[in-house]
Amino acid sequence: MCESTAATAPDLDTLVARAGLLVESLPYIRRYWGKIVVIKYGGAAMIDDALKQAVITDIVLMRYVGMKPVLVHGGGPEITALMDRLGKKPLFVDGLRVTDRDTADIAGMVLAGKVNKDIVSRLNAAGGKAVGISGPDGGLIQARRKVHVVSSGPKEGEQADLGFVGEVTAIDPAVLYTLMEAGYVPVVAPIGVGAQGETLNINADSAAGELAAALGAQKLILLTDVPGILRDPKDPSTLMSTVRQGQVPALVHDGFVRGGMVPKVDACVRALQAGVPRAHIVDGRIPHALLLEIFTDQGVGTMVLPDQCCGGEG
Amino acid sequence: MCESTAATAPDLDTLVARAGLLVESLPYIRRYWGKIVVIKYGGAAMIDDALKQAVITDIVLMRYVGMKPVLVHGGGPEITALMDRLGKKPLFVDGLRVTDRDTADIAGMVLAGKVNKDIVSRLNAAGGKAVGISGPDGGLIQARRKVHVVSSGPKEGEQADLGFVGEVTAIDPAVLYTLMEAGYVPVVAPIGVGAQGETLNINADSAAGELAAALGAQKLILLTDVPGILRDPKDPSTLMSTVRQGQVPALVHDGFVRGGMVPKVDACVRALQAGVPRAHIVDGRIPHALLLEIFTDQGVGTMVLPDQCCGGEG
Amino acid sequence: MCESTAATAPDLDTLVARAGLLVESLPYIRRYWGKIVVIKYGGAAMIDDALKQAVITDIVLMRYVGMKPVLVHGGGPEITALMDRLGKKPLFVDGLRVTDRDTADIAGMVLAGKVNKDIVSRLNAAGGKAVGISGPDGGLIQARRKVHVVSSGPKEGEQADLGFVGEVTAIDPAVLYTLMEAGYVPVVAPIGVGAQGETLNINADSAAGELAAALGAQKLILLTDVPGILRDPKDPSTLMSTVRQGQVPALVHDGFVRGGMVPKVDACVRALQAGVPRAHIVDGRIPHALLLEIFTDQGVGTMVLPDQCCGGEG
Amino acid sequence: MCESTAATAPDLDTLVARAGLLVESLPYIRRYWGKIVVIKYGGAAMIDDALKQAVITDIVLMRYVGMKPVLVHGGGPEITALMDRLGKKPLFVDGLRVTDRDTADIAGMVLAGKVNKDIVSRLNAAGGKAVGISGPDGGLIQARRKVHVVSSGPKEGEQADLGFVGEVTAIDPAVLYTLMEAGYVPVVAPIGVGAQGETLNINADSAAGELAAALGAQKLILLTDVPGILRDPKDPSTLMSTVRQGQVPALVHDGFVRGGMVPKVDACVRALQAGVPRAHIVDGRIPHALLLEIFTDQGVGTMVLPDQCCGGEG
């Protein structure tokens, strides 16, 4: 006999309890089976190694239980790091970074050439089949320079040139369908192509919102570094777990939503307008936040949903 | 705001722990993704209501995480119950029940008309898409009368007529592929068709073994009411968690395997001979025994595997 | 030379006449090529062995000349026989049999486990490729308990509980398309599944009508034991060979249609309402009644057709 | 009511007898379902109008009951008629017509431009879907000039130039598969293309044999104006209903097979050598000879079959 494989009898109670947990995930698996879920991956979840591994595993698991995840990633810290090494000083207008040609190139290289491929390698190592692309590939993301109107100071009301920062004008999702049908998980670097073929940096949250809209996704999940939308930013217990689309303008106006949260909320609204049923702003610092969002009723963070009230499914 | 959906913040630690358990199942999901698993469903797991529901859920889950389960079921107690109501007395030769034409019909009705449809209804209610068939459907199971040689007594060595009990002569799995490709879980009543079109009862374990062999399944799992093969039938701690194909004759000869366990072990060997890599005799009295077998390294019960030693995967 | 195969010269005139008959069937073959024909199989044609064989052959022939037959069968006599053996006494309300849980189970077993599989085996033996299913399979027939309003007596106007007798609420024909596309002839036992998963007996004529409607069949044929609708039930020469949909209420009201003929006529009307162009009530006691219906202009029995008069095709 | 459609009750006995005949054809339909049958159409069956219509109907029927007929036709009389009108005198070497460039052109026009299209129109009118092509189309028939060795006279043993008469060097059946898969009946004019693109007349029997060989047909049927191979050409009762491939050389040598029968027998042998199981020389003067060959056990005419004796199927 093959003694080496004759394991000791397992502790049955523990095992049975674990099986029970697995079974509890069935309703969620059924709900999202065959559905597209667009995920914006960024913040702490891209820096901390354990969190990074958790996100990667979550996505591979989503793929294997029948969902179609599409990943959009940022890469701010790595861009800043390379700019520092190159001695480039960031320039700001109205609190917004001005992106010159060289900065845009650096960002493109870091995003599409490094961050994107790292994520792809990790997904592959975890058993997923990933392919990394960016805006130029298959004409995925067409964009134009974003116009910024200065909000205060001597130039108030004038248009400021923020350089090679773009906003999406059109999405051609064909290459994503090609990859998904062949079983690949697409990983998208948020770079757009302008009318003259120039590279434009796109905010990753906005890109995710546009992709979710164009793909008719079932869900948009934005990973961030805060618990969600808070009534009192200093008090996590004031988390708004549900926000209606129609509440958003007031929340922005009243200052509950500001800074980097604004493009996130805008991305949610953009996706909802296109028919995506649910959008989520989720705390990426919680391990397996993606799975928690998908496989529990409560979810984590803030869910933005259309105004017609209270459909039951999450 | 939509207060009714503003849930209290979840207990994150518990949730994260649960997500971690889900993630631990990923390697097993990957291993069996797209693979056929033939399951013999019978015994206590078909009687106790909670166990029944657990098996049903396990199979639906297997389907949703990408496996292709094929279910073969028995139905002994329900057959006996109907025979009792009809006042039929069982007849035995050499300890084996003699099945006359009428008994075979009754068994066929109970198996294909009641037990099979109950399982199908339960699978559908649990979110699976099941279709129940039996041997005549699409010519699935062709069979001939089984010849029994009397092993003792005055007629020792003579052939005894056991009636309409059959052994499989050929499997045409086309209808199973048709159903599985359309996303259905096939549920098979173990009834064969003889050369003259007569209905023959087939031992469910044997039918499962033959189907696993014909389908090139990745795994055969036989649910039973004992912990597995025991060195000492009275002492569960003597469970043999691994048995090599080549050990089986000695185990039978030495009496470690006897009674209803013999056809189970034979079914395992039959499947292994056709290239099925692993066959399992599993204690169906443990809740979620199927998931435990598939989603843990230890498994539960006895694994029968080919003689070439010790491939790591379970 | 191979003398054994050197046959005597055939009688050419006979052969040529036979070929001519074959050729006469061409227009009918062309008309129904690729079309779905739903057949309710019951009555004498399921009891007399020669008639049974004729129906089976007719269906296999229909399949081979390009039609897509779907068979729905009854099974009354066999159900009654088993109930007799079990000593169950039928109970009637208002002339309708009350079906308790046990009776429904017995009917289910006989229909799905015996009659259905017998038909499948016979079709296979005749060279067809048949698969037998019933309501639970693939969620084919969803049903609810039928409400009966007592028509006379002290409880007139009250609702009576007829037990587990159902009426169809929804058909999901997907499993039928799956089987037909793979070349199988579906054989359907008329059992429905209620909202709680309970088994409900469905009148086979009604089930056939609903299936014809859901499948957009080209024809519905109901085999019965009378020549069709007769103006004088005692005089076969009063057969109404054609009845318009709009005539049906008056025929029922005036008593020309009554008893078991009512659900048949209702099934015809149900199918016509869903766009099925022709429905037929055919005398199953005539050998090859199915072929006669399809391969002759006169047809046999009563044809029910929409009110717009007199489209030429039969 | 719609009196106009209320037909008189049919004569049931006649109808039932006719249905019985239809049913007798089932085994033959099953045998050839999905199979390719190559038919050489020529002789009386192309001249007599009733026979012509019978052949056309037979082929449409074959198509509708699931066979894949491929038609190859001759056209001798029409070619001769046009040559007469053009005042061209046929020239003979060794009893074989010498085909000059002009004659080959005339034959090509008559075959591909008139006879072929007449057959196509008739098949379409009878409900078939036919497409007529010839050797150049899709490179179907490649050929080279046939070499003739003078068999007697002063030039005995010398090669004689018979002009633009060809023998097949290669078949590219792709265009036939394209047409058959789209449901068309291919009708082929026996014209080959030489290496220099020149048109070459091919004997229609030979072309049929080569096509049957290249397509892996299930059957080759050559329609002719004699009962088959006769031991005594003047006595139809000496018909050889079966001839083994190995008998052919002796039959030719001994003069039982001569004249126009030689290329027919050669075509049969060519097809058998390529694995076609049966080849038939059939009397096209019998109405529906094609159906009789396919739908009866005796067949009509002479069947040529491989030397291994006596497989049962015809």
Next chain:
Amino acid sequence: MCESTAATAPDLDTLVARAGLLVESLPYIRRYWGKIVVIKYGGAAMIDDALKQAVITDIVLMRYVGMKPVLVHGGGPEITALMDRLGKKPLFVDGLRVTDRDTADIAGMVLAGKVNKDIVSRLNAAGGKAVGISGPDGGLIQARRKVHVVSSGPKEGEQADLGFVGEVTAIDPAVLYTLMEAGYVPVVAPIGVGAQGETLNINADSAAGELAAALGAQKLILLTDVPGILRDPKDPSTLMSTVRQGQVPALVHDGFVRGGMVPKVDACVRALQAGVPRAHIVDGRIPHALLLEIFTDQGVGTMVLPDQCCGGEG
């Protein structure tokens, strides 16, 4: 070393210039990639051998660079030649040839049996994959006798019987799609089938216009023997390179368009009405006139286009 293949160094400047020309064709290739172009082939381009070869090569090239050419051909001179040999005198009514049954047969033979197959052979020899068909094939062209109203003389205003000359009543393009999808270039002889199955000669320009309309072609090109529509027929410098659909009636009325140009212009208008964006009347005496039409901005000859003015693409 393999000296025989060691070529002398090429004259690079010449080669580079040639590559540049190839590159200039790219925008045209992209514009017509995957598009259907219907070409009427006739006149000088079918007589002069060098022009013939140029047309053939042009079409094969079109096919290989991704277009889907469909060829419709005439054959007037060859028909006249055969009629001369047969001693048939043409008869005219109102300047139009009267086509008796015999003449129609002769035309059919020449067109479908000779001209069509010659073109197919040449296309195949040039590396195309061509299949030649005509109106009866797959029911491609249905037609009826054309009614002619006598325009002058004693019978003015009466209908004259022109015999077997037809006008298209319906096109069934299915066989063309079947052939194109399999990669074949369809070559169509302009013969129609009447309601009684009779063969009717169709003007090739008209047939091309109808096919372009039915296929939703991207372009219709009619090859002719004049430079296009001329303001002064004697002065090629008065070529109208562009004509709007709405100008056509006046051009006919004023006599700028007359004779054989009338059916050409009508065919263009017919195609435009069905949505074909551009139709061209091109001088087939210019070598590679087809390529010049497609691969240059100027085109050659007269382009007829819809009334909405001046879309840029040619």
Next chain:
Amino acid sequence: MCESTAATAPDLDTLVARAGLLVESLPYIRRYWGKIVVIKYGGAAMIDDALKQAVITDIVLMRYVGMKPVLVHGGGPEITALMDRLGKKPLFVDGLRVTDRDTADIAGMVLAGKVNKDIVSRLNAAGGKAVGISGPDGGLIQARRKVHVVSSGPKEGEQADLGFVGEVTAIDPAVLYTLMEAGYVPVVAPIGVGAQGETLNINADSAAGELAAALGAQKLILLTDVPGILRDPKDPSTLMSTVRQGQVPALVHDGFVRGGMVPKVDACVRALQAGVPRAHIVDGRIPHALLLEIFTDQGVGTMVLPDQCCGGEG
């Protein structure tokens, strides 16, 4: 009338001559229709803007005339430029650059994030549909660290660590087939993934050779900055236009092939060994060198072909 589009009559002679050139390309288009051609793009052709545009157009043209180009690119100068900006000093062992972790990352970013996307954008702007990927995507290029044996000096014979420079161990071409079948031109950055998921720089010539081998390409073309293999490096007139695979070792040994030409010649031999029929080292400084290689008999540069002598096709 629409005067604005009434162009002056074109200069026909010029146009006809141009059409003739187009036609001359037909044999080459036919030869490579549907075939995979792997192209290593680098050197001057990636720096000079006019040359760059010519390569881009050539590839789009190849795609539109039916070939399947796969592009592999280098990026040396841009890598060096970024390293200079970062103040990194290259380190050499035995004349080979040592690549530390940071250098490998920089190279990866430049190649996959900048050069790759620039090429993709240019191809898209020229009307191609391109998607840029690199080794990690879909597990395309698996690699291991390359072992270098010091060839001279005190450490002669010892293994030197060159850092993150890899050699290909396996190619999984699935993602390339997925993209090509959907009509995309794949553009590949030569980055491999090691067993631990680490990024390894791969020589672009080697990567191209391996991809050609794995894809069963019809042709491998390496663009370089010299005329090809020269007998006297200083004398372009000593170009060897043809080299047999078997000559390569002697050419290296005798010093005719050295430096950067060695990996090119090795890549050719690697591809030939895997059955690629022809490999070419082509002077990328010649405009449209790719088209010249494919669309002329002489080709440009050096062709490496298998040892069996002198197959005619280029």
